[in-house]
Structure formats: structure tokens, C-alpha cells
Amino acid sequence: MSSQRPYLLRALYEWIADNGMTPHVLVDARMPGVRVPAHAVKDGRIVLNIAERAVAKLELGNDSIRFTARFAGVSQSVMVPLEAVIAIYSRETGQGMAMPDEPRTPPAAQADAVEIEQAAETPSGDATETPETPPEPPKRGGHLRIVK
Template identity: 45%
Template sequence: MTIPVSPDTQGASTRPYLIRALHDWCTDNGYTPYLAVYVDGSVQVPAEYVKNNEIVLNASFEATSSLQLGNDFISFKARFGGTAREIVVPIDHVIAIYARENGQGMAFPAPPAGAQPPLVEGGGAAEAAPRGLRLAETPSAGPAPGDEATPPADEDDEPTPPEPPGGGRPSLKRVK
């Protein structure tokens, strides 16, 4: 006999717990936790740094202040181009969390289509939809020679986080 499971009996989403766990794992191991975020009207990030309705955010304690990894939202303050900005990301818009240094982490499905209008104007929803993350076929070799740790949030340095090793998209490695 199969017992039907309704959405209200499934409990809370596991996504915020997994994000917190991977953030802790990155921090405990000296890695820099990066969040890949799907951006639409419900996400508060600097629009000038959004590409293809996605942004990658350095979520380390050194690069943020007042970091809150809640069950519904992630919020913090960070500097972009020397200007302090308030960042607010709904949990269901986090499409990956990974370590910058080695690409290890976890990807999540993007929010349901039609939940919010896309941020990018001039195109239909199909054109503005993110392409998603791809798992790396081979593990990444780690940071490039001379690659240094991300500076603290109060330093006025490079406004966008460096690209993950191996290209423009994050490389994720399955950890079992």
C-alpha cells in the first residue's frame, strides 16, 4: 500500500540546512564559500554585476558583514566597487554553493519558472532563463598560481569575485 505524501507533511526544505552545512565545511577547511544565485525581481543584488540572470557571491566571513544564513533568506552586507551594498537572496534562488579553491560543493534546481519576472529586460522568459550548472568531468586543479585569498569586505579592491577554476561556470564535484 502506498501512502500519499502531501507537501505540508514533507517538512521544511533541506536547502537552507545544506547551504549552512556546506558554508561551515568551506569555512572549517579554509576554503572560500561562493554562492551562485539565480537573479530575478525578488533578489536584492547589484544589477550591474548580474550576467545571464546569475551572480556569484563570495559568502565568506572575511568578505561579508552581518551574514545571516536563514531558512527563507540569506542576507549580508558586502562591498562592490568600494560601495557597501545590502544583499538579500531568497533561499530557493541559490542554485549552488561551492568552494572557490577546488569547486567542491552542491548544485540546486533553479526556482520554478514564472515565480518572478526575469531581471533582464527585452527578452522573453525562455531567453532570460539561466542555462544552469554543469558538473565538471574532471576535478579542478585548484587555484591558479599566485591566486590569493579574497580580501576582507572593508578593503576597496576588485568588485567581482574571481571566476572559478576552469572557466566561466562553477565546476562542482560530487561528494558522496
């Protein structure tokens, strides 16, 4: 399945803007691919105002947020991979949402899973096999924080 992040981000952006509020995103600036002004980063994070009046050429894509904005009077290009977005919220009310963690299976683990499935399909001839225990459901990660 495709990631839910871009859809949630666009929906919340639209909801915040439609209600006359200012959308902000909290970004983990240490993530690979994040291009933001270094002088604006504090404790590895940056809050970006992505209101239509604050940015130019805003693109809320499926993989990243891209726009041009002024920082200390200098126009700069900004690019934020969606994996680096921690939350989107309204500056005025603080209402919004922390982005959910995406379940990721590394490619090597996927290959291992295929090999295990194939091995399970081949009869082993061993009558002492015990039935497998069902896998535990994935743990829900993350929690909401009030970001001011």
C-alpha cells in the same frame, strides 16, 4: 516537511569555511526577491563570495541569505531568497553542491487533491469502477554542473 535547502546551505558553508576555503554561492538573479547589485549580474546570474572576511552581518536564514558587502567600493545590502540559490561551492577547489529542486504543490492543486480524496471516500454506487493506477514516483530534477 520543511525545506532541506537552508540546512544543506549552512552545512556546506560550515564545511567549506572549516577547511580554510572561500564559500561562494551561484544565484539566479532573475528570481523574485533577489536584491543584488545589477552591474554584477551576468547572464541573469551572479556569484557571491560569502566568506566571513568578505561580508558583514551574514545571516544564513531558513528563507534567505542576507549580508552587507562592498561592490566596486560601495557598501550594499544583499538579500537572496533560498529558492534563488543554484549552488554553493569552494572557490579554490570547486567542490560543493548544486541545490536540489524543492517539490512544490500549488495551493490550488492541494485543494483539488483534498476534493478528490473526499470524493473517493464517498460511495458512488457504480460497480464498474476500475482500480486507480498507482501514481508515478516524482522525477528527480537537476543535475550537477561544474561552475568555474
